Amino acid sequence: MAGKIPQKLINRINELSKKKKSIGLTKEELIEQKSLREDYLAAFRATFRSNVEMLQVFNKEGNEVTPEKVKEIQRKKGLRDD
Numbered sequence: 792m793a794g795k796i797p798q799k800l801i802n803r804i805n806e807l808s809k810k811k812k813s814i815g816l817t818k819e820e821l822i823e824q825k826s827l828r829e830d831y832l833a834a835f836r837a838t839f840r841s842n843v844e845m846l847q848v849f850n851k852e853g854n855e856v857t858p859e860k861v862k863e864i865q866r867k868k869g870l871r872d873d
């Protein structure tokens with residue numbers, strides 16, 4: 792589940808969270824909540840990783856100082872030609 796996190800997923804997580812605080816969840820809902828949270832975290836991590844891999848860092852003088860590890864990943868993905 793790479794990319795943007797579906798609003799439907801976030802809405803359901805929030806619904807279950809509110810219900811848990813008010814009247815509690817059934818066993819099935821607790822299992823669903825755990826699964827949804829895992830899906831959310833996987834999507835968040837994939838998006839975060841993608842953002843970091845696209846990152847370029849420049850110092851005050853305007854020189855690129857992107858970490859070499861990030862540059863290597865960018866080269867492997869065809870995002871750099873240096």
